Amino acid sequence: MYTALAGGVGAARFLSGLVRVVPAPAVTVVVNTADDDIFHGLHVSPDLDTITYTLGGAEHPEQGWGLQGETFAMIDALARYGRPTWFRLGDKDMATHLYRSERLAEGATLSTITGEIAEAWGVSPRLIPMSDDPIATRITVIRPDGTTEELPMQQWFVRERAEPPVTSVRFAGAEAAAPAPGVIEALEAADTILVCPSNPVISIGPILAVPGVRDALVRRRDRVVGVSPIIAGRPVKGPADRLMAGLGLDVSCVGVARAYAEFCGTLVIDAGDAHRCTEVEAVGVRAVVADTLMTDAGVAAALARHTLDAVA
């Protein structure tokens, strides 16, 4: 039994490697939902969809979100009505949001619906949203005139291209939320808990903020292994560097180790960061070196193998 904590594209690639080296049905994935938002009345779950589409073999090969061969007729047509179109919902992708929204309106939980969508894509690992309750990442930025403003995550990341400097991050709703059914059980039952190479602040951070999750991880610390999403001081993709720097974290595998030290006994770092092993171990986290840049499925599978071996 393997339980993974996951955000978006980095996690999706890692998980597609993982299911090549262990039986897919033995894998449970707890997915960040604090990036979820309502667009045009529909509930969009970016990380759940990225992981589902990737494990279903239908992800866009480059852009890190959305489907292969996607079209954008609907979102472009919304411009006629003065609606914002910066969040590029594809036509095929829309079907997922329509289905999810209609099922939510019918009273189904997000975790039930997530299972239905995963099944529709032939995804064998069990996907669970971190919570069925709404939790929303809010990012406080500083404007050129020195004032601060709190933005929904997608507005900062997509609309404003992650450009405004970040001063703080919170996960609205987290205190009142409960873990989705099966989350704590999956952490308790797992032989190995994997923290995927995802943004530590806004992908892994919200999962940790769900009451009970961090404590469950702390209790299993020896069985928790993370993969640093930072290679040579930079994220492979996404805004982790701007977020970590804004929150005063060192943008490096050492900064990741420090953020995870309480609940993560082992951290896989990139071969290019091998010279920082001593620094990682100085914060109390065992460092294991591997090739973490997942340029193809073979590398992802090898990384998954190395990650499991690190706590074997």
Added chain:
Amino acid sequence: MYTALAGGVGAARFLSGLVRVVPAPAVTVVVNTADDDIFHGLHVSPDLDTITYTLGGAEHPEQGWGLQGETFAMIDALARYGRPTWFRLGDKDMATHLYRSERLAEGATLSTITGEIAEAWGVSPRLIPMSDDPIATRITVIRPDGTTEELPMQQWFVRERAEPPVTSVRFAGAEAAAPAPGVIEALEAADTILVCPSNPVISIGPILAVPGVRDALVRRRDRVVGVSPIIAGRPVKGPADRLMAGLGLDVSCVGVARAYAEFCGTLVIDAGDAHRCTEVEAVGVRAVVADTLMTDAGVAAALARHTLDAVA
């Protein structure tokens, strides 16, 4: 001032002729909404959309619904989730339903939203839904085994291709509904009231069922002129023949005259039906003959001109 009662494609073509012969802002169109339904959680208004798209010059040239150059990626993708896809919502068309649904959820009325959508398409006539309240055409059909079943209109018309024989029709919600703001006023203020060549049973019928509308028409009977949608015993498009026959109405311009006699002083019938003028006039409706088959915009404009002249 001209006020028209309108259903879908026949009305849309007639109205596009009308606005070539009178100033478009002088035209108010009261549109059937009893074909409206919820698909995939979204409020779809087929007749409003057909008229808006046609007056906006964007209608599909042949099929009688939807937009030119439309694609269907979204609806096809919904099949993966086991959702019914027989109601073919196009990707561009979806933007209209999303916008309408989101505005309704915000608390805007259908008539307000209809005005916004019409403006977005550059439509100059004023479009008003017959009511802001939900009214739904329900069609009772007889099955091969002799049992009867009541179906939502789109299910009978689109999903079952209008094949099951009809025994009765009702407009659920009509008794409790109010005319939308401006409907009665537009009927009272009009120099001429036009009953477009639309299905008498399920396009004009629901408008008449809105409390106050039929009475307002009866009071203006001399200024009401209809156009028969039946030519030589057959509708140009759509299931009017099956509905009229099912309800025991004569499928002819005479049957239309009989159905409209109480509130409509004059009926324009096709030149091919000229031999039935005496029968039409025998039910108390003045008959005027014109070419009513709107094969192009010029014919539609000429028909509109003839229709107005009939009560000049």
